Amino acid sequence: MESISLSTKDSAAAARHARFGSLPERIRFEDMVQEQRAASVTGDEYNPERSFISYSCLALDLGL
Template sequence: MEAQSTVDSAAAARHARFGKLPERIRYEDMVEEKAATPRDAVRDAYDPEGSWMSFSCLAADLGP
């Protein structure tokens, strides 16, 4: 009889813990909105004189 009551109390404990679904989470609580960062004009600017330093060219490596 003790084994039956142990099983029943274990089943009751499981049902108390896992017997229902968790509460729903609202969509507003799952989403975070941040403002976009402004564009950096200095970083995005094109410099034709300095751009050759960032590329590797075989002809430039061989020299004249």
């Protein structure tokens, strides 16, 4: 095995500490939340032509 000099270890440890030695700054909750108004949807009533999308029947799935 190769022996690593003490100065190489110290410089590598210093580089790791510089990069990972402290936690990132806290992010406030207000900065993480974005509020938007809900879009008003018209035509939210029953539509028989689109009702098959949520309809599930085993007999129909099997082609009976």
